[in-house]
Amino acid sequence: MTGAPGTTPTSLLVTAAIRTPANPDRVIHAASDIRIGTFRCPVDHPGFRSAGPIEGYTVVFPRSAVWIQHEGRPAFVADPGVVTIYNRGQPYVRMPLSAEGDRSDWLSLSRELAVSIVAAIDPESAGDPAGPFPVAFGPSSAALYYRQRLLFARVMHGAIDEFELEQEVLLLVGTALERAMLAGRQPAPTRPGAQRELVERARAEIARDPFRSRTIRELAAGLGASPFHLCRTFRRVTGLTLHHYRLDLRTRLALERIEGRAPSLSRVAQELGFSSHSHFTAAFRRRMGRTPSRARTQLRREGRAIG
Secondary structure, rough: OOOOOOOHHHHHHHHHOOOOOOOEEEEEEEEOEEEEEEEEEOOOOOOOOOOOOOOOOOEEOOOOOEEEEEEOOOOOOOOEEEEEEEEEOOOEEEEOOOOOOEEEEEEOOOOOHHHHHHHHHHHHHHHOHHHHHHOEEOOOOOHHHHHHHHHHHHHOOOOOHHHHHHHHHHHHHHHHHHHHHHHHHHOOOOOOOHHHHHHHHHHHHHHHOOOOOOOHHHHHHOOOOOHHHHHHHHHHHHHHHHHHHHHHHHHOOOOOOOOHHHHHHHHHHHHHOOOOOHHHHHHHHHHHHHHHHHHHHHHHHOOOOOO
16 A cells, blocks of 8 residues: 655645556545555556555555565454554565455555654654554454444545544544554463464465355364364454454455445345344344444445535
């Protein structure tokens, strides 16, 4: 993601107007301190591995799943359950996972705003000249994911004014960073390297095809682990069971289908691998705080008129 505030409003507007078919980045809003955009990079894109330098201080909300590796750090699965975080100029590589490639939305700030947010969370980190963002990724709650999608729907339809837009971006980025930094301060489990590697491989297998029906035994066999060890380790490291992780992923992926001109919600439930419409509705409401039909109505309504 190359989304980042430029040096002048003029350069921002010029950048926002340029998008060639070969460019996976699209800027949908640009101001002096904030830029917002989408990233749609298929696996066969020539720049898939690293599609340009990170030009700002950026938080990314994935829609699909890829492997991301920041220079000098372990690779991790970037899927709708996390946010990925970049400082300006951050060296990184991207590796394929989902057949969709890398589909994501990003929020990018000026250094001044980035430092001010981190300083409010952890003043010591804000003073790092290589920062200020001290973490590469962090967990994204269902509420945060939904709020980001609602913001993008409103921006895409011109249904939000500049003042509220700045507020929402600051709150989204700040909340994402606070969660990521808190997770980064948690005590490491025993044998953190081996356990975290197993968890990332499990997340990758599920994210590669989240709608596939399989048993825990089949998943564990593919990872070279016992079913019990996989279940116990996944819950110990992530705080979630494998079952709940997969449900979280499926409900977040449902947002994109119900937001557009999707088929009936019963059809969506079936396509996403839920046993019934009622199962889908209950799982969605538990995570998003609203039913799928209510979310569909809100996303469409907020995209039409300024609130």
